[in-house]
Amino acid sequence: MSNIQTKTNVVIRFAGDSGDGIQLTGSQFTTAAALSGNDLATFPDFPAEIRAPAGTLAGVSGFQLHFGSTEIYSPGDLCDVLVVMNAAALKANLKQLKPGGIIIANLDGFDEKNLRLAKYAEGENPLNDKRLEDYLLHSMPITKLTRTALKDLGLSPREMDRSKNMFVLGFLYYMYNRPLEATIEDLQKKFAKKPGIAEANVRVLKAGYSFADTTEIQHGRFEVKAATMKPGTYRSIMGNQATAYGLVAASVKSKLPLFFATYPITPASEILHELSRYKNFGVITSQAEDEIAAVTSAIGASFGGSLGVTASAGPGIALKTEAIALAVMYELPLVICNVQRAGPSTGMPTKMEQGDLLQAIYGRNGEAPVAVVAASTPTDCFEVVFEACRLAVEFMTPVFFLSDGYLANGAEPWRFPKEADLGEINVRFATPDDKQNGTFLPYARDERLVRKWAVPGTPGLEHRIGGLEKEDLTGNISSDPDNHEKMVRLRQQKIDNIAKSVPAQSLDSGPESGDLLVLSWGSTYGVIKTALKQLRSEGVDVAHAHMRYLNPFPANIEELLRRYREVVVPENNAGQLVRLIRDKFLIPAIPHNKIKGQPFTVGEIKNKVWEILKES
Amino acid sequence: MSQTDTLPRQDDLPPSFTSQDLVTDQDVRWCPGCGDYSILKQVQKVLPEFGLKKEEIVFVSGIGCSSRFPYYMNTYGMHSIHGRAAAIATGLKITRPELSVWVISGDGDSLSIGGNHTIHLLRKNPDLNLLIFNNQIYGLTKGQFSPTSPQGKVTKSSPMGSVEHPFNPLALALGADASFIARSIDRDPAHLQAMIRRSHAHKGTSLLEVYQNCNVFNDGAFFTFTDRATKSDSVVVLEHGQPLLFGAERRKGIRMDGGGTPKIVDLDADGYAESDLWIHDEKDLFKASLLARFFDNPTEPGALPRPIGVFYAVERPCLEAMVHRQLTYAREKFGEGNLDKLIEGDSTWVIR
Numbered sequence: 001m002s003n004i005q006t007k008t009n010v011v012i013r014f015a016g017d018s019g020d021g022i023q024l025t026g027s028q029f030t031t032a033a034a035l036s037g038n039d040l041a042t043f044p045d046f047p048a049e050i051r052a053p054a055g056t057l058a059g060v061s062g063f064q065l066h067f068g069s070t071e072i073y074s075p076g077d078l079c080d081v082l083v084v085m086n087a088a089a090l091k092a093n094l095k096q097l098k099p100g101g102i103i104i105a106n107l108d109g110f111d112e113k114n115l116r117l118a119k120y121a122e123g124e125n126p127l128n129d130k131r132l133e134d135y136l137l138h139s140m141p142i143t144k145l146t147r148t149a150l151k152d153l154g155l156s157p158r159e160m161d162r163s164k165n166m167f168v169l170g171f172l173y174y175m176y177n178r179p180l181e182a183t184i185e186d187l188q189k190k191f192a193k194k195p196g197i198a199e200a201n202v203r204v205l206k207a208g209y210s211f212a213d214t215t216e217i218q219h220g221r222f223e224v225k226a227a228t229m230k231p232g233t234y235r236s237i238m239g240n241q242a243t244a245y246g247l248v249a250a251s252v253k254s255k256l257p258l259f260f261a262t263y264p265i266t267p268a269s270e271i272l273h274e275l276s277r278y279k280n281f282g283v284i285t286s287q288a289e290d291e292i293a294a295v296t297s298a299i300g301a302s303f304g305g306s307l308g309v310t311a312s313a314g315p316g317i318a319l320k321t322e323a324i325a326l327a328v329m330y331e332l333p334l335v336i337c338n339v340q341r342a343g344p345s346t347g348m349p350t351k352m353e354q355g356d357l358l359q360a361i362y363g364r365n366g367e368a369p370v371a372v373v374a375a376s377t378p379t380d381c382f383e384v385v386f387e388a389c390r391l392a393v394e395f396m397t398p399v400f401f402l403s404d405g406y407l408a409n410g411a412e413p414w415r416f417p418k419e420a421d422l423g424e425i426n427v428r429f430a431t432p433d434d435k436q437n438g439t440f441l442p443y444a445r446d447e448r449l450v451r452k453w454a455v456p457g458t459p460g461l462e463h464r465i466g467g468l469e470k471e472d473l474t475g476n477i478s479s480d481p482d483n484h485e486k487m488v489r490l491r492q493q494k495i496d497n498i499a500k501s502v503p504a505q506s507l508d509s510g511p512e513s514g515d516l517l518v519l520s521w522g523s524t525y526g527v528i529k530t531a532l533k534q535l536r537s538e539g540v541d542v543a544h545a546h547m548r549y550l551n552p553f554p555a556n557i558e559e560l561l562r563r564y565r566e567v568v569v570p571e572n573n574a575g576q577l578v579r580l581i582r583d584k585f586l587i588p589a590i591p592h593n594k595i596k597g598q599p600f601t602v603g604e605i606k607n608k609v610w611e612i613l614k615e616s
Numbered sequence: 617m618s619q620t621d622t623l624p625r626q627d628d629l630p631p632s633f634t635s636q637d638l639v640t641d642q643d644v645r646w647c648p649g650c651g652d653y654s655i656l657k658q659v660q661k662v663l664p665e666f667g668l669k670k671e672e673i674v675f676v677s678g679i680g681c682s683s684r685f686p687y688y689m690n691t692y693g694m695h696s697i698h699g700r701a702a703a704i705a706t707g708l709k710i711t712r713p714e715l716s717v718w719v720i721s722g723d724g725d726s727l728s729i730g731g732n733h734t735i736h737l738l739r740k741n742p743d744l745n746l747l748i749f750n751n752q753i754y755g756l757t758k759g760q761f762s763p764t765s766p767q768g769k770v771t772k773s774s775p776m777g778s779v780e781h782p783f784n785p786l787a788l789a790l791g792a793d794a795s796f797i798a799r800s801i802d803r804d805p806a807h808l809q810a811m812i813r814r815s816h817a818h819k820g821t822s823l824l825e826v827y828q829n830c831n832v833f834n835d836g837a838f839f840t841f842t843d844r845a846t847k848s849d850s851v852v853v854l855e856h857g858q859p860l861l862f863g864a865e866r867r868k869g870i871r872m873d874g875g876g877t878p879k880i881v882d883l884d885a886d887g888y889a890e891s892d893l894w895i896h897d898e899k900d901l902f903k904a905s906l907l908a909r910f911f912d913n914p915t916e917p918g919a920l921p922r923p924i925g926v927f928y929a930v931e932r933p934c935l936e937a938m939v940h941r942q943l944t945y946a947r948e949k950f951g952e953g954n955l956d957k958l959i960e961g962d963s964t965w966v967i968r
Contacts, residue, residue, distance in 0.1 A: 035965050182963075226967070235964045245959055252955045259711050279946035281953030284710060284939055288703065289736035296700040297707025300676070303694055304712040326697050415967075419955040456692040456708075456715055459671045464640070464686050466695030467679075476642060477687065 004177060004221045009068025011076035012172070015093045016085025016109070017054050018047055018061040021165035025083075026063030027411070028169055031186070032178045033067040034236040034413055037226025040067035041526060043075035043599070044409045048266070048349045055109075055117035060092040069225040073377075073526035073533075075410065077601035081175075083168055085109050085142070087118035090126055102136045104171065106164070108143035140211065142167045149207040150200050159197070163204040170208025177223045180205060232415040239378035239407035240267070242414070243311075243337060244274030246382040248281050250389030251307050254425035259301035260309045261286040261294040266349040267405040268311045268339035291319035295336070299323060302332045303465070305429070305455035307389060311337035313405075314356050315346060318363075324398050325364040326467045328491065331443070331451050333392035333399075336360075337385065340404040340522075342597040351597025352406035354522050357576040360400040361551045367488045369495040371395065372551040374402035376525035379414040381407060384548060390425045395498055396450050402550070404572075406523045406599050430454035430461055441473045448501075449494040496552050505554040509533070510543030513563035516612055519589065521547040521577055524570055524600055531605035542609055550577070558585045566612055568592050570605060631664035638663060638670070640690045651802035651828035652681060655749060656688055658808045659718075666716070666816055673716045676705040678730055681756050682722040682749035682828075699730025702737040702746065706935070709742040713936040716816070717744040723764040724754050727783050731763070738794040738821055742935040745815045746823045748785060749802075753834035766913070771833075785825050786908040786927060790901070795820035797904070798926040801827045803842040807853070807924060814926055820934050840914040841922055850914045854907070854925030859893035862921045869893040870920070878906060878920060896925075904928035 012029065016022045023044055033040050045062040052059030066076035082097045084090040086109030097103065110127055126132060127139050146164040147157065166187075173180055184202050191198035237245075251258035260275050260283065262268065276285040284306075288294035295310045302308030310320065317338050327334040340356045342348035360372045371391050375384040381403055388401040430452035434440060442463040445451050454461045463475060471478035472486055508525075509532060510517075520528050525546050532544050545560060547553070561567050561581065567589040569578035575591040582589055592608045594600050638660040646652045663673070673691035677683035679698035686693030696704050705719045719726075719737075726734045726748050737746065753771065754760040760773040764785060768777040789797045796818040800811040808826065815822035827838040840846045852862040852870065860870035867883045872894050881888050897903055904927045912919035947953075 031963065035963070037965060037967060229967045231967050233960075233964050233966050235961050237961075248953070248958060249955055252953075257711060259707060261707060278953060278958065279943050280950040281955075281958075282943055282947075283953075284943070286707070286710065289732055292700060293703035293706070293733055293736065296696070296703040297710070299696075300694070300704035300707030300709075301711040302707075303674075303704075304708045304715070306711040308707065322697050323700065330694075416959045419959075456674050456712065457671055459669070462671055462691050462693075464689075464693035464695065466687070467697055468695065 004223050007222050007224050008070050009066065009072065010081065010176070010222065010224055011064060011066045011079040012081040012083065013079040013093060013096055014063045014083045014168070015060055015089035016083075017059050017089075018049065019051050019054060020061070020085045021162065022061045022063050022085070025165040025169050026065055028183055028186070029172060030065050030067075030411055031236060032173065032183060033065065033224075034234070035182050036178060036224075037229075038067040038069065038224055039072040039227035039229055039413060040065060040411070041072050041075045042066070042411045043406065045598075046350050053117075055086055055088055055114045057088045057092050057118060060089050062093065067224060069227045071227065071229070072412075073529040074599070074602065077603055081172075083172075085164075085168075087114045087120060087126065091118050091120070097135065099134055100136070103132065103138065104168065105137065105139040106142035107139045108141050110139075145207060145211065146204050149203050153196060153200055155196065155200060160200065163200045166201050166204040167208035167211070170205040170210075171212045173205075174209045174212035175221055177221055180209060229413070230415055234413045234415050236411050237379060237414045237416075238270075238409060238411045239375065239381045239403055240270035240339065240409070241274055242379055242381040243385050243401070243403060243408075244271050244278075246385035247271075247275065247309055247335075247389065248278055248283060249382070249419070249422055250386045250425060251281065251283065252419065253422050254307060254389065254393055254427055256305070256307040256393065256427060258283045258309065259286070259298060259306040260284070260311070261288050261297045261301075262311045263288050263291045263294050263316060265313050265316050267341055267408045268313050268316075268337065270408065271311050271337060271339070291316040292323060295320040295323040295334075299327050299330070299332060299334060302327070302334055303330070303455070305453065307335070307393065308333065309335040309337065309389075311339065313339050313341045313349070314343040314359070317356060317359060321364055324370065325366065325368040327398040328364070328368040328370060329467050329470075330465045331396045331491070333396055333453070335385070335388050335392050335399050335401060337401045337403065339408045340402060348597045350405060352404045352523065352572060352599060353595065353597060354404060354524070354572040354576070356402065357521070357550060357573070358579070360402060361580070367492065369492050370551070371397055371399040371495060371498050372402065373399065373548055374522045374550055375407055376522060376546055376548065378407050378410045378412050382414075386422065387548075390423065391498060391501070393425055393427055394450070394501070395448070395494060396453060397495060402522060404523050428452050430458065432458065432460045435460055442475045443470060443473050445490070445494075448497045449490055499549075499552040499555045502549050502554055504556040505545055505547060505549075505560055507560075508544040508546050509536075511541055512543075514541075514543060515564065515616060516566045516568065516609065517543045517545060517561065517564035518605075518609070519545050519547065519561070519567050519569045519577070519581070520571070521550060524572065527600045527602055528570060528605050531602045531609070534602065535606055535609060540609065540613065547577070550580075553584070558587075561585060561587050561589075566590060566616055568608060568612055570594075570600060570608065572599065629667060631667070633664055633670045635660045635664055638690050640688055642687050644688050645684065646681060647832050649831040650681070651751065651830070652685070652749060654802040654805060655747070655808065655826055655828065656685065658805055659812055660689070662809050662812050665813070668716050672714065673718070674708060675718045675720055676701045676708065677720040678725040679756070680722040680725045680754075681830075682720055683725060685720040699725055699728070700733060702726065702730060702733040705744055706737060706740065706742055709744050710936045710939055713743070713940060719744060719746045721746065721748050723748060723750045723752060723762045723785070727785060727788070728763045735788070735792040738789055738792040738823065740935045741795050741820045741932060743819050743937075744821055746821060747815070748823065748825050749828040750785060750825050751828045751830040751834055752837045753830050755830045755833050759833035784908065784911050786823075787905070787911070789823050790905055790908055790928065794823050794928070795932050796822040796926070796929045797825075797908070798822070799825045799827070799924045801838060801842055801924060802829060804924070811926070814929070818929055819931055841924075846914075850919070850921050852910075852921040852923050854896045854923050854927060856896055856898045856926065859890045859895055861890065861893065876906075878910070880918070880920065898926050898929045901928065
């Protein structure tokens with residue numbers, strides 16, 4: 001019998017053709033890990049092409065899962081186990097494997113043709129290469145074994161091959177001592193209408209499990225115990241899904257019908273897919289004819305008293321720019337979700353980047369301030385998009401919600417809230433009583449400088465709004481010089497006033513003052529948290545603040561920054577938050593940038609901290 | 617008696633507001649003599665007839681001379697950005713189906729910069745009214761050719777004449793499967809009023825193209841169709857179920873020859889009866905398509921007369937009605953949405 005060793009955390013990377021079901025295998029194993037009580041984080045890394053030529057390096061799709069019995073904040077840097085379905089997958093991913101790591105290879109993906117497509121030299125097979133001696137290699141003819149397991153089911157070879165990812169899954173379940181039941185149930189539910197396919201998948205899953213068992217895999221088996229997580233009920237969730245739920249929650253809490261209009265774009269489309277299923281919440285989704293129609297129809301809906309939301313990624317946001325400025329001018333609520341991807345232009349659609357912060361804050365003509373908030377983890381998307389809706393409605397303004405491809409497709413356990421736990425969203429509609437001396441002033445403001453929302457259908461409040469500069473109070477067209485400056489400053493001050501409505505910036509970890517503060521925003525959170533935790537255990541205590549509110553900044557941010565001798569700002573861009581910090585406070589914050597379409601590794605953060613501490 | 621005159625009033629109750637109630641306190645800033653004044657006046661004149669409440673009416677516009685319109689209508693209104701009124705109005709109408717939504721646009725706004733939204737609006741068919749003020753010129757930017765300017769048009773941006781072929785707006789609209797298309801002229805107030813009534817009465821997107829004179833940058837673009845001396849020979853007024861008759865004495869007609877080609881005939885000289893003529897049928901897509909192609913240069917000899925009136929009007933399901941039917945169906949089938957259940961999902965685990 002194999003000896004089961006206990007591990008605190010494990011990183012598995014699945015890699016194969018984008019048609020190999022890699023993402024599905026990864027997410028199935030994720031579910032199994034979650035149900036076993038592990039903390040986890042995932043990172044799907046796939047090519048932009050839906051079905052890139054099979055067997056090629058360009059077609060390699062990856063899925064990385066980090067699970068453990070300790071708190072997990074990132075999908076991990078290097079992996080412990082690399083699953084490769086073909087030669088190209090091995091070539092593209094070997095550098096991601098730890099020395100001494102385990103390779104599970106599909107022998108059938110290393111035939112002459114696959115080796116040639118992966119651009120190995122004539123006669124070279126990496127599986128026989130000396131270089132692999134540093135690893136524990138498990139090669140097995142997965143395709144053949146799968147076909148053998150299914151030979152009496154009357155399926156075509158093509159149909160049979162679709163189940164081969166289940167073989168890997170079964171193998172890993174044995175290796176990590178996971179029960180099969182939940183996955184079997186899941187497969188039966190998923191293929192309820194195709195019992196033949198369900199049967200094939202279950203059979204191959206079991207075949208993989210038994211294969212691992214009977215071949216007595218020599219490295220033994222591992223166990224990753226349940227993590228000590230905060231007590232509560234959990235589920236697993238991905239960022240785009242959490243964003244969709246957050247929008248529905250905001251609609252429920254504000255009692256405003258949700259109107260969500262977008263044009264399909266990677267990596268934001270799943271928000272549309274999710275929301276289009278929630279019609280029984282009164283959610284209206286509109287797949288608009290283009291990005292501009294998406295945002296403008298959301299503005300039209302907002303004028304009518306709905307919660308108008310649009311979503312996109314960089315290129316689409318660029319197209320929406322003029323309309324966002326119109327909403328600034330109208331002073332109507334509008335939420336713009338930007339699931340950022342590597343730019344500029346079409347860039348790298350399936351790769352992450354934090355390149356659109358300055359676009360969100362400044363990217364419009366004229367002085368057109370909007371609020372900007374950003375999510376830090378997949379589950380945080382829920383809370384932050386909810387907050388974006390609250391700010392939009394309570395301050396009658398467009399609000400940017402920033403996510404990115406890494407959060408959108410990454411999954412983690414979520415100790416989800418109940419409706420009753422959610423904050424309030426206070427809507428202030430104008431009523432016929434808001435007329436003063438028989439006149440309605442659509443741009444009269446309260447002490448926060450916020451106007452009321454006067455929606456069509458309200459008798460006596462008929463009024464016109466427009467993109468032309470408006471006279472204070474009446475909203476009539478005005479080109480008066482003093483009025484223009486007044487209105488520009490009013491609109492800016494209204495956005496600045498949001499700072500009074502949001503929590504002060506807190507420290508995520510580390511000392512209250514000292515040598516170094518790591519200041520971050522967005523999806524870098526998990527990696528930085530992990531890096532600083534490791535540094536702390538190595539005796540280096542560095543402070544970490546992670547910003548959710550990027551415009552306006554929380555009121556105390558300058559005071560916080562000045563408590564440290566140095567401030568470093570890691571970002572997956574060429575330096576955007578760091579520029580804002582330097583600009584606003586004349587603090588010589590240090591940029592730390594990675595612009596590869598990939599998140600930072602823990603090591604890259606630690607090295608930068610060491611470097612700064614050594615110099616100072 | 618014409619079919620448009622017999623259209624019943626929309627409501628038996630006395631109007632809840634008057635034309636005067638629709639006038640805002642804003643000075644109208646169109647150039648003196650602009651055709652837009654007439655259109656504004658006719659809209660204000662007929663709107664009280666529809667049995668609507670003033671607060672249920674929304675005018676949405678883009679950018680251009682025509683798009684100043686909402687500022688002069690004492691209803692709810694949105695003056696927006698160039699070309700986007702149709703999309704804004706679609707979002708408004710889907711979420712507030714009970715509102716009476718009017719999109720005011722020009723040839724540049726809705727056929728150039730906003731061309732995409734226009735065709736998609738017509739395809740989706742929400743129940744709203746689109747008025748395109750076609751003056752075949754860019755007025756607000758002081759006189760460049762537009763997508764409806766005739767080829768050869770000399771303007772500030774085409775000193776040797778525009779080399780571009782123009783759009784035929786109604787033919788374009790039929791190509792986008794519009795459910796209602798009509799044409800009228802700023803200088804024919806009675807006809808324009810009738811067409812506004814028909815536009816409002818239509819369930820679905822109604823496209824009303826209004827030939828509008830820009831007396832500053834394109835004066836006289838439609839004079840052939842409005843001048844007393846020429847209009848009776850160059851305009852044919854479409855009436856459902858009626859023969860296509862025109863001319864000062866209404867003794868000229870249009871007849872479809874055996875090959876499906878429209879021909880001008882003289883009832884007296886050619887010996888045809890009215891019953892031999894093309895009988896207009898608003899429900900006939902084939903006929904409407906041919907009529908939309910009556911687009912000859914009116915000054916050329918033998919030119920077909922330019923039709924005004926309702927070319928095509930059929931009912932098909934409206935976007936917002938279908939959207940809301942799905943919402944109702946979803947609520948019946950799955951019950952009113954429960955946020956806690958949604959968030960919880962199918963698969964949870966408990967940490968103690």
